[in-house]
Amino acid sequence: MFTDMRQGGREDWKVIGAAHWRHQQTGAPMQIMDTLRRLEPMELGFAANQLTHSLMAATLARRDGASDEEVVAALCHDIGKVLSIPNHGPIAAEMLKPYVSDDIYQAIYWHQDFQGAYYYEYLGKPSDLRENFRKESWFAVAEKLVDRWDAPAFDPDFAVDPLESFEDQVVRVFSTPKR
Ligand SMILES: [Fe+2]
Numbered sequence: 001m002f003t004d005m006r007q008g009g010r011e012d013w014k015v016i017g018a019a020h021w022r023h024q025q026t027g028a029p030m031q032i033m034d035t036l037r038r039l040e041p042m043e044l045g046f047a048a049n050q051l052t053h054s055l056m057a058a059t060l061a062r063r064d065g066a067s068d069e070e071v072v073a074a075l076c077h078d079i080g081k082v083l084s085i086p087n088h089g090p091i092a093a094e095m096l097k098p099y100v101s102d103d104i105y106q107a108i109y110w111h112q113d114f115q116g117a118y119y120y121e122y123l124g125k126p127s128d129l130r131e132n133f134r135k136e137s138w139f140a141v142a143e144k145l146v147d148r149w150d151a152p153a154f155d156p157d158f159a160v161d162p163l164e165s166f167e168d169q170v171v172r173v174f175s176t177p178k179r
Pocket of ligand 1: 053077078150
């Protein structure tokens, strides 16, 4: 195995490629689960902490008969808050991009502007930013994500499905790149 990439050959890259694939099949989904757990201490002024919020959004999606991709989108839509509040939508969207449809990618990317209908007026921002996207193919899935699963998911007393109950869906989605 090379110690200087400039000297790498075909056999090296076979080994490296296989190791990366194995990590994406098992290690990466577990890192997603661990990162979701890190949302628990983050209350951010809401009634429910960010893990409960994420679990409630995913539970609502599941009970709506949502697809694996949609449930994982609901579960992970705020995962970027671990690293950056202002950029959390794009961070989550980019994490999911290889594994979900473009419509779901866009819905996660822009979800905060859709959510803004409920609070941007209190921050001095226009509350109708979602209207910029009404003609997009992903408008309906973004409205579903935000209005049916994200916005109602701040109840600390709601009996959420446990994080572990989503593990199989997280593994399925994050181990199967589509692009
Ligand atoms: Fe959210």
